[in-house]
Amino acid sequence: MNILVTGGAGYIGSHACKALAAKGHVPITYDDLSRGNRWAVKWGPLLEGDIADAVRLRAALEQYRPAALMHFSAYAYVGESVEKPLLYYRNNFAATASLLHTLTEFGCISVVFSSSCAVYGEPEFLPIPEDHPQRPINPYGYSKLFVERMLADLATASGLCWMALRYFNAVGADPDGEIGEAHDPETHLVPLVLAADRDGVPVRIFGDDYDTPDGTCVRDYVHVSDIADAHVKALEHLLNGGESGALNLANARGFSVREVIAAAEKVCGRAVPYETAARRPGDPPVLIGDAGRAGTLLGWQPARSDLAMQIEDAWRWMQAQRVGAGIKC
Numbered sequence: 001m002n003i004l005v006t007g008g009a010g011y012i013g014s015h016a017c018k019a020l021a022a023k024g025h026v027p028i029t030y031d032d033l034s035r036g037n038r039w040a041v042k043w044g045p046l047l048e049g050d051i052a053d054a055v056r057l058r059a060a061l062e063q064y065r066p067a068a069l070m071h072f073s074a075y076a077y078v079g080e081s082v083e084k085p086l087l088y089y090r091n092n093f094a095a096t097a098s099l100l101h102t103l104t105e106f107g108c109i110s111v112v113f114s115s116s117c118a119v120y121g122e123p124e125f126l127p128i129p130e131d132h133p134q135r136p137i138n139p140y141g142y143s144k145l146f147v148e149r150m151l152a153d154l155a156t157a158s159g160l161c162w163m164a165l166r167y168f169n170a171v172g173a174d175p176d177g178e179i180g181e182a183h184d185p186e187t188h189l190v191p192l193v194l195a196a197d198r199d200g201v202p203v204r205i206f207g208d209d210y211d212t213p214d215g216t217c218v219r220d221y222v223h224v225s226d227i228a229d230a231h232v233k234a235l236e237h238l239l240n241g242g243e244s245g246a247l248n249l250a251n252a253r254g255f256s257v258r259e260v261i262a263a264a265e266k267v268c269g270r271a272v273p274y275e276t277a278a279r280r281p282g283d284p285p286v287l288i289g290d291a292g293r294a295g296t297l298l299g300w301q302p303a304r305s306d307l308a309m310q311i312e313d314a315w316r317w318m319q320a321q322r323v324g325a326g327i328k329c
Contacts, residue, residue, distance in 0.1 A: 002026045002064045003235065006051050006099065007072030008044075009036025012114060012170055014179045015228040016070055017043045023232055028064045030057070031073065040179050052095040054102045061106045068110040068235055069103060071096065074143070077187050078118065081140035082281045092143035100150060108160050110238040111151060112231050115164040115246065117220075117287050119145040127220075127252050127290035130166070130245075138282030148246060155244055163234040167227050167249035168220035168289045172310040173317035175225060180317030189219075190314050193261055197268045198318065205257050207279035210286075216257035218286040220250045223304035223313070233298040247297065250289025251305040260307070267311045 003020055007013040008029030013036070017027035021043035029046045038046065049056040051073050074092045075081070081088040103109065118141030119134045136142045147164075154160040171190050173180030181191050189203075196203035208215040230249050238244070255263070261272050294300040304310060 001067040002028055003068050003070060004028045004030055004060065004064065004066040005070045005072065006030045007036065007074065007114070008070075009033055009038060009040050009046065010072055011181050011183065012224055012227055013070070013072035014040035014042075015174060015224045016072065016231045017041070018174065018179065019225070019228040019232045020070075028060070028066060030060055035075070035183070037182060042178065050095070052098040054098060057099065057102045058106065061102070066109060068112065068239065070112045070114070070231055070235065071099070072114040073099075074114065076116075076140065078138050078140050078282050079187065079280050081138050081143070085139040088139045088143045092140070093146045096147050097150060100154060104154065104158055104160070108158055110161040110235070111163075112234045112238070113147060113151060113162060113164040114231070115148055115166045116141065116144045117166050117168045117248070117250070117289055119148065119166060120287075122284045123286065126286060127250065127288045128248065129290045130248055130293055137284065140282075151244075160244075161238045162244045163238055164246040165227070165230055165234060165249050166246055166289075167230075168222050168251075168287060170224050170227055171221040172223040172225065172304065172313040175304070175313055177317060177320055181224070181314065182321075189257060189260055190221075190264070190311060191318065193264045193272055194268070194311070194315050194318050196274065197264060197270055197272045200273060202273040202275040203261070205274055205276045206283065208276045209279070212256055212285055214256050214258045217283055218254040218256045218288070220252070220254050220288045221260075221307060221310055222249055222251055222302060223310050226302040226304055229303070230294060230298065230300045233300050237298055242297070247294040248289040248291045249294060249300070250291040251302055252288060252290055253305075254286060254288040255307055260311075263307050264311050264315075267308060267315055
């Protein structure tokens with residue numbers, strides 16, 4: 001069946017498109033390409049458009065009659081959200097409100113929403129379950145929380161079926177090497193660490209005075225292919241009449257920035273140069289998730305939870321890229 005994938009040219013969206021195609025679905029990528037990559041759209045048609053463009057979006061819905069929507073279209077830089085909050089509220093929240101308005105006018109189809117652990121803010125206890133208080137500490141987290149609230153309210157008002165997947169730090173690349181991470185600018189730790197190893201330019205550690213074992217932030221890393229698999233499982237769950245709600249995607253284990261650097265050094269066989277800088281606003285010291293409900297409700301179990309494996313996949317992707325092919329890491 002046809003599945004509309006907003007943001008399907010992005011890092012996680014493109015991996016979800018591959019996972020959809022592997023299950024026999026046709027992903028219809030809808031993306032304005034402002035932060036996505038045309039080359040990442042490999043398993044279905046690409047429709048260029050803004051999710052807030054109701055006329056263009058309605059035409060796409062009429063043309064392809066999708067059975068469901070996977071919504072990845074969002075800006076996702078925490079630091080940028082602190083510096084430019086209105087950009088995030090306009091793009092992530094207001095544009096999604098327009099998208100959902102167009103969608104409900106077209107007809108109620110199931111929605112799988114790409115949410116974030118940023119909705120929790122600074123955790124009161126670890127690992128973080130889904131019923132943990134939601135107190136974001138940056139505009140990015142608030143923008144995701146507001147969309148979750150919209151989905152829940154639409155479920156009450158119109159019977160919309162939805163699932164929000166709150167994943168922790170996405171990492172890695174397609175094990176087959178067909179797609180991977182390529183942001184400009186790049187802000188994610190693992191590709192920055194690998195680029196530092198490749199180029200010899202120090203990676204910056206933001207804060208080494210947190211209340212953690214080695215003073216650096218601790219995060220729960222989830223392989224992008226495992227995240228994509230969970231989105232397909234959530235879609236099938238909804239299409240089979242399953243209940244709506246929000247689920248964590250996590251490995252229930254955290255690694256500090258210094259531990260990630262050490263793991264990358266083992267994978268690459270060289271020392272990674274780094275330098276320390278002041279903390280960034282909006283960064284909680286520790287984020288580790290409890291994904292037990294995703295296992296129970298969806299039967300989801302991460303297949304690539306080992307940090308070294310995640311870094312190896314990312315390194316293999318980075319090493320294989322050629323600037324002449326139009327792919328820059």
